[in-house]
Amino acid sequence: MKFFLSLLLLFLFSQNQIAQNWLITQEEWGGTDSTDTSLEHQISYITIHHGGEIFPEDKNTVTYLQGLQKWSRSDRKWNDIPYHYVVARDGKIYEGRPLNFRGDTNTTYDPTGHALIVLLGNFEEQELNPEQIESLKTVTSYLAKQESVAADKIKTHKDYAETLCPGVKLSAYLGTDDWNRFLSNISDQ
Template identity: 30%
Template sequence: MLCRDAWGARPARAGGKPHTITRMTLHHEAVVLGDNRNAPGRLRQDQRYHQDTKGWVDIAYHVGIDRDGNVYELRTPAIAGDTATDYDTTGHFLVLCEGDFDQEAVSEAQLHAAAVAFAWATQTFHIATDSLAGHRDLAQTSCPGANLYAHLSSGDLKRRVNDLLAGGPVNLQRACGPEAAATVAAIEAG
């Protein structure tokens, strides 16, 4: 998981709502990503919008995943996420997949990385895979898009998570420092 510093995150603002993770929720950007090199810049743009326009303490989600399966550390899981829709994110581990999956297909790398993130969360926060839902299951929205939601509603994503868990501990290790920054620079260079 690429540390916040590696993708150029601003510091989180003080505050937010401390919570205990009890469930997992899948989101999408709802904006076509285009080339994967756009992903780190999109996260920076999201964070600016969420902090400066919405007034939130940080980017809304806990983990982000780009088309190539790179995993980004976003908001600390100790603080509840934010949403522009009508559901309470308290207790939710929020995973954002970059792209608009009403228009774009989901890559195998992105789907696998989402499964890894959810398997890690299942182990780390001691929650059941049955708690996995899509944003549309909780609010009036099409998020996470038809093409991504199909993997959730069919049970495919949950099966992938359970298969990873059956293989033993899932380690979503943080990658920080110059090496992680070089990884992000390589992503942005295409």
């Protein structure tokens, strides 16, 4: 019996690892752990952002994230980088602030209960990369399933605050049939 229980536990653990093989953890990109547990929350929403600054294709994402974490903690006095997941221009997905800690914002909405996803780039000016779109779907689908977030609770920053975020080009994509089919599939999960 112990043998079968061990096999079951090994199987379940490996399935969890397989499900997240797309994620570059904070430890892997050289970030440091958050320690302030006063910001803990439960996820009820998924909110999509853009970085709001031009992000060249050849810019080093790891160096950027390390700088963002340092700036967030020292200049802004935040617990960590503002977002839970960061989608780089090449489509790689990086872990940001731990999901159980409330994110931060420079605008007026309360991000308590929101899982924050940011796509690097300024989508008022830059084009979306197909890799970013696929990665946005990957992390959104994962979060919706993991945190039991309904499709109608998946929105953008500008749905909660007066802002251009996530930019006209990302907003346009989020109004396409492709995105709406994706959301419909989430509703069916």
